[in-house]
Amino acid sequence: MSSMRIGEVAKRSGIGIETIRYYERQGLLLESERRPSGYRQFDESTVERLGYIRQAKELGFTLAEIRELLELSFTQSNCSHIHQRAEDKISDIETKIRSLQQMKRALRKIVEHCKSNNLSADCPLVHTNKRREPK
Amino acid sequence: MSSMRIGEVAKRSGIGIETIRYYERQGLLLESERRPSGYRQFDESTVERLGYIRQAKELGFTLAEIRELLELSFTQSNCSHIHQRAEDKISDIETKIRSLQQMKRALRKIVEHCKSNNLSADCPLVHTNKRREPK
DNA sequence: CTTGACTCTGTAGTATAGTCCAGAGTGTAA
DNA sequence: TTACACTCTGGACTATACTACAGAGTCAAG
Numbered sequence A, B: 001m002s003s004m005r006i007g008e009v010a011k012r013s014g015i016g017i018e019t020i021r022y023y024e025r026q027g028l029l030l031e032s033e034r035r036p037s038g039y040r041q042f043d044e045s046t047v048e049r050l051g052y053i054r055q056a057k058e059l060g061f062t063l064a065e066i067r068e069l070l071e072l073s074f075t076q077s078n079c080s081h082i083h084q085r086a087e088d089k090i091s092d093i094e095t096k097i098r099s100l101q102q103m104k105r106a107l108r109k110i111v112e113h114c115k116s117n118n119l120s121a122d123c124p125l126v127h128t129n130k131r132r133e134p135k
Numbered sequence C: 001c002t003t004g005a006c007t008c009t010g011t012a013g014t015a016t017a018g019t020c021c022a023g024a025g026t027g028t029a030a
Numbered sequence D: 001t002t003a004c005a006c007t008c009t010g011g012a013c014t015a016t017a018c019t020a021c022a023g024a025g026t027c028a029a030g
Helices: A006-013 A017-025 A044-058 A063-074 A082-118 B006-013 B017-025 B044-058 B063-074 B082-118
Strands: none
Touching (some): A006 A017, A044 B082, A063 A082, A063 B082, A082 B044, A082 B063, B006 B017, B006 B044, B017 B044, B044 B063
């Protein structure tokens, strides 16, 4: 499975064909190899890269930021000027982690408050064997 | 400073006037008090709330998700059906934190690699007393 | 009592990130 | 050798989240 067409990559990565072409135009994917017919050819690394993009998007990075992250992460360029940019990204990420931990603590407090207030009385959900539909 | 007009709130929160009105329309802010003239009146809690919104946006939550988070965090409604939703949010947040930690490790690796490869030779930035402009 | 800064509503425009064709070519299985 | 699924480019369309007016009212200082 070392050479895939775009439909296969879309299936494997869970990202639509049109979106993959769009990412290519935006410079998030390297210009892809082409068959004589003009069909794009991809390998497994593109699937990985698309997974990375999806994840980064969920974390609130814009496509422009993701392009930067990809350049840092997938380029074996020499050190110059990479070092500082990587440090900067790391500290952005640390800030995000701290914010999320703070949100989590706040929500945790709500849950605790809820439990102690309503455990014995009027909180159906605490007692219910609740499960969620997966999407 | 318990009663502010929209311009003051905008200044304090760093969020534009038009955006604040937009958030109100989208239900992220409670319907604001009005003076007889029709001018909105806010207090400090709105500034806080706007800060929370800004932070959540940076973390990749959509306005719809933020509305949910706000309902959970700023409503003293009784426990019913809040509990599970809060738990769900917490586990979303934990996933985000794990992803960020993974990204951070990857970037850290790049920095390390960079240091060990170029420390003595051709990596100007490692040696430079680099500082960043704050924004 | 006017002037300049501020606010109101309603509507239109913009940027980002896709998503959806149309019309044409490709590839392969029956 | 044709039928059907797949792919190509280019351009138009959409949703989300703002952002920018126009035209009218508010308000405090001088």
